[in-house]
Amino acid sequence: xxxxxxxxxxxxxxxxxxxxxxxxxxxxxxxxxxxxxxxxxxxxxxxxxxxxxx
Numbered sequence: 001x002x003x004x005x006x007x008x009x010x011x012x013x014x015x016x017x018x019x020x021x022x023x024x025x026x027x028x029x030x031x032x033x034x035x036x037x038x039x040x041x042x043x044x045x046x047x048x049x050x051x052x053x054x
Contacts, residue, residue: 029054
């Protein structure tokens with residue numbers, strides 16, 4: 001993984017949650033669906049952090 005592109009950060013104080021959404025640029029899964037082979041160059045990912053207190 002060489003490059004990521006963060007496109008969204010969500011915080012929710014009610015549930016103490018932070019969600020970070022990003023693309024892995026020029027990266028696809030090891031075994032992508034056949035329709036991904038042409039025209040796709042990013043894989044969307046996210047990190048969900050629950051119980052954040054500081």
